[in-house]
Amino acid sequence: MVGSVEGHSILVTGGGTGIGSGIAAALAHEGAWVTICGRTQATLESAAEGINAKVGREAVTWHVADVTNESDVQRVVAAAAQWRDGLDGVVANAGGGGALAPLHLQKVSEFERVISLNVIGTFLLAKHAVPIFARAGKGSFVGLSSIAGHLTHPFFGAYPVAKAGVEALIRNAADEYGEAGIRFNAVRPGLTATEIMGFVQPGTPVYESYDANSPLGGATQVDDVAQLIVFLLSDRASRITGQIVNIDGGTSVRRGPDWSAVVEPRFGGHEVALGRAEPPAKG
Numbered sequence: 622m623v624g625s626v627e628g629h630s631i632l633v634t635g636g637g638t639g640i641g642s643g644i645a646a647a648l649a650h651e652g653a654w655v656t657i658c659g660r661t662q663a664t665l666e667s668a669a670e671g672i673n674a675k676v677g678r679e680a681v682t683w684h685v686a687d688v689t690n691e692s693d694v695q696r697v698v699a700a701a702a703q704w705r706d707g708l709d710g711v712v713a714n715a716g717g718g719g720a721l722a723p724l725h726l727q728k729v730s731e732f733e734r735v736i737s738l739n740v741i742g743t744f745l746l747a748k749h750a751v752p753i754f755a756r757a758g759k760g761s762f763v764g765l766s767s768i769a770g771h772l773t774h775p776f777f778g779a780y781p782v783a784k785a786g787v788e789a790l791i792r793n794a795a796d797e798y799g800e801a802g803i804r805f806n807a808v809r810p811g812l813t814a815t816e817i818m819g820f821v822q823p824g825t826p827v828y829e830s831y832d833a834n835s836p837l838g839g840a841t842q843v844d845d846v847a848q849l850i851v852f853l854l855s856d857r858a859s860r861i862t863g864q865i866v867n868i869d870g871g872t873s874v875r876r877g878p879d880w881s882a883v884v885e886p887r888f889g890g891h892e893v894a895l896g897r898a899e900p901p902a903k904g
Contacts, residue, residue: 625856627652630705635715637664639815643843649680656701688742718780739783755801764807772877795863804862811869826882836871
């Protein structure tokens with residue numbers, strides 16, 4: 622057993638695909654009751670049905686919700702708590718980046734969207750989960766950060782800023798609500814083998830930059846991240862709070878990835894990326 626989460630009721634946002642689906646599956650296998658949410662009903666249904674079939678019980682239920690919409694968050698947190706008569710944990714997994722571009726060519730609207738999705742989404746979950754946790758005298762909240770919250774990631778626009786914001790929120794919340802018995806932690810995955818990162822394959826310049834800067838080499842698997850999160854949600858982690866845990870094959874001891882081979886050609890080359898030349902006119 623990774624940890625004692627059997628019988629626990631846990632909400633996982635962005636639970637239909639990628640790391641979120643992997644977290645839900647790992648929790649269900651460990652005996653938890655899992656509520657997943659996301660913006661696409663078909664994806665949520667498929668994930669829940671697949672996990673339930675594998676574990677042989679109705680361990681996962683789902684709700685359509687947008688984590689940047691407060692009424693949606695309030696509704697889904699309440700539903701998760703009502704389903705199994707309580708709420709033991711929340712995983713703020715929903716998040717993501719935006720268009721890859723040099724900072725001076727980033728659109729303000731896209732920058733704001735990424736900040737909202739990651740920081741506001743995590744804040745709203747904490748806002749509505751805290752009273753439920755506090756009245757029960759316990760609860761574990763895990764946020765999803767990234768090595769981009771710690772290591773520089775040129776061309777990633779708002780994403781590194783947003784993940785650093787998530788980490789600051791987690792640390793402050795751990796301090797603020799420790800007296801109420803609530804734990805707040807976050808994890809920092811590195812390159813992880815998910816659907817959205819499927820194009821970063823061995824032999825490509827971007828993959829090789831991750832590989833060269835990771836002592837253990839290669840990519841992290843979704844289940845590696847999921848098992849860490851199960852542990853942080855579990856009773857075995859009862860004295861762990863306010864921590865940002867790297868799970869990246871050691872990338873965090875070296876440096877971030879090099880995406881220049883992908884980004885620079887899109888905008889007209891190295892000089893454009895540095896701001897020393899104008900992008901070519903669109904024909």
